[in-house]
Amino acid sequence: MQLSGKTAIVTGSNSGIGLGIARELARSGADLVINSYTDTEEDHELARKMAEEFSVTVRYIQADLSDGHAARGLVERAGACDILVNNAGIQHVAAVPDFPVEKWNAIIAINLSSAFHTAAAALPMMRKAGWGRIVNIASAHGLTASPFKSAYVSAKHGIVGFTKTVALETAEEPITCNAICPGYVLTPLVEAQIPDTMKEYGMDRETVIRDVLLDRQPSKEFATVEQLGGTTLFLCSDAAAQITGTTISVDGGWTAL
Structure with missing residues (x-):
């Protein structure tokens, strides 16, 4: 799959799953915007090293995705968005009566609401370009549940529902929207x-x-970050042009139980 000429935005991508996905997209020729809430020299150096390694344009743009305006601003500052990967997320574990309200609000904002805001800003760009791919990184917890993870499970279930809604709204256009549901990575x-x-x-x-x-x-x-990168790359390919509004589990059989 060659993505030369495409611009991909990957949220939460200065480490872990997001970085693995970003590297796979860059390897296939996409120009990149990587992102996190920090703004350090290491963040910008990471972008410079990736650009040199893959001979593509890579920019680091800081944005606090708990703020909807900042999430939309990330896409606007990028200036183009052919591929949007909503990966940013946080976690907190506690029983429902003990779950801090501020943690609930932050998890819902970063893990769910940010995807709404980035997609809302990216879809007009995709429509103008005549092509687009949205890949939302959900979780096995978007399809099942565990105790003590009420906010995370709720947000990831919400991401799966949001994915289906965007897919239906873009079904007659050359734009797809899917969710990947990793297990433990x-x-x-x-x-x-x-x-x-x-x-x-x-x-x-x-x-x-x-x-x-x-x-x-x-x-x-x-699962490995390289496997998630490969799954994302497949969803950006022509072979996946009729795959939209669905979930792909990369969970070693977790949700088959």
């Missing part, structure tokens, strides 16, 4: 949790991964 954030979990359960690394982290993932293997 081995990112730096997850990797950092493993030593503490080993201490908590008194287990070795392999047992913690298999019996704790991947308890609900039948394959007993993490």
